[in-house]
Amino acid sequence: MRILFTAATFRSHLYPLVPLAWALRAAGHDVRVAVQPSLIGDVTAAGLPAVEVGRGPDFMSELRRSIGTGRGGPAAAPSIEQIVVPHIRIAEAVVADLVPFTQKWSPDLVVADPAAFAAPVIAKAAGIPLVLHTWGPMPDQLWGNLTSERAVRENWPKDLVAFLDKWNVELGPEYADLVVDPCPDELLAIRMAKRQVARYVPYNGAAVTPTWLDEPKRRPRVCITWGTTSEFMGAEVLNPPLLAIEALADLDVEIVAALGKAGRELLGETREHVRVVDWMPLSMLMPTCDALISQGGPGTVLAAVAHGVPQLIVPQMSAQPLGAQLLTASGAGLTLQPDDLTAYSVVEAVTELISGDSVVSAARSLAERNAARPDPTQIAPILQGLSDANR
Known part of the structure; x- marks a missing residue:
């Protein structure tokens, strides 16, 4: 079986697909991962064969342009329309490369994250099943409307509907043939049609384990991370984690501040009990942590869930408020709104x-309930059956 994977141009959208791609390759299937140039290195670092597509448009540039056109200005949290427009621009470029590739390679099915809007186009053009693989709590602004074609047409951004219509993609429950969902039931806002529950297996990139990570802890370890939002929202979005670091200075804890290059520069001088890292895979760090503070990115939340780490979420944009609300309701975490954040x-x-x-x-x-779900090696035969049924 030949399986074509594709993801939107974010590591956080690519990484959840990797364990399933590994499982399929281990089962003897042929896998290709089609992404834009900026993610090629991430695909090959995961040991997967990459296909470069969508050359030209840069997602971050398109997103900054889209956010800048909103009435709230660049610092405001973007609307769903502002977020979707760059995805459409990327999908148009990806389709231009992927349609010819698909015609030559003849995959048996497509596996994609839901924001890779080129995927349903490729599946439709090739007459093969589309498998969506979610990344966490799915925002109901889009995916809750897949109950009917009418709901999609009334609620999805008009540019997105027009793009999918151009390729005769079905809008509604038949949009996807299967949805592999590693999101815990407690964190679901919606249940997409044809849902297959799966274990969330954290993968956050390749790295060398630092020696200090294997040393015994002298005090509880608190990880503070803020995803990649500073790359397009500006360094001011790092004010909450910087406040948290200062607030915890007198508490008997060890802080691992994984805030990227911008965070390191803003933190400046070294603080006692604060370990500053540019970046570290959460799959490597979480097993050693006693608590996590983040903005609530879905991959961040699920990495902590998989390792049973309690969380404090300070939501800022997109699906983060939804994830924070659901995690708090589950009892496994707490939420502080940005305006309520004090020492x-x-x-x-x-x-x-x-x-x-x-x-x-x-x-x-x-964490225990996540571990009890089917792992990627158990999902792989289900995809084989879906492919066989389409022949």
């Missing part, structure tokens, strides 16, 4: 995450 509230929340029996127990319970 006192951070210390109070982190103390609860580390020593609160209820939140620690809930986080461990989520």
Whole structure:
């Protein structure tokens, strides 16, 4: 079986696909991962064969342009329309390369993250099944409307509907043939049609394990990370984690600040009990942590869930408020809105995450239920059956 994977131009959209791609290759199937040039290195670092597509448009440039056209200005949280427009521009470029590639390579099915809008076009053009692989709590602004074609046409951004119409993609429950969903039931806002539950297996990139990570901890370890939002929203979005680091200075904890290059520069001089790293895979770091503070990116949230780590989320944009609300309701984490973030509230929340029996127990319970789900090696035969049924 030949399987074509593709993802939107974000590592956070590519990484959830990697364990399933590994499982399919280990089962003897032929896999290709089609991404834009900026993600080629991430694909090959994962040991997967890459196909370069969509040359030309740069996602971050398109996103900055889209956000800048909004009334709120560049610093405002972008609307769903502003976020989708760059994805459409990328999809148009990707389709131009992927249609000819698909005609030559003849894959048996397409596996994609839902934001890779080229995927349904390729599946339709090639007459093969489309498998969506979610990345966490799915925002209902789009995916909750797949209940009917009418709902899609009334609620999806008009540019996106026009792009899919151009390729005769079905809009509604038949949009995808299967949805592999590693999101815990407790964190679901919607259940997409044809859902196949799966274990979330964290993969956050390749790296060398630092020696300090294997040394015994002297105090509880708190990871503070803020994803890649500073790359397109500006360094001001790092104010909350910087406040949290200062707030925890007198608490008997070790802080691992994984805030990227911008965060390192803003932090400046070294602080006691604060370890600053440019970047580190959460799949490597989370097993050693007692608590996580983040903006609530889906991949970040699920990496902590998989390892039973209690979380404090300070949501800022996109699906983050939704994920924060659902995680807090599950009992496995806490939420602080940006306006409610103070030194006192951070210390109070982190103390609860580390020593609160209820939140620690809930986080461990989520991890146990995730571990009980079918892993990627058990999902691979299901995809084989889907392909066989299409022949």
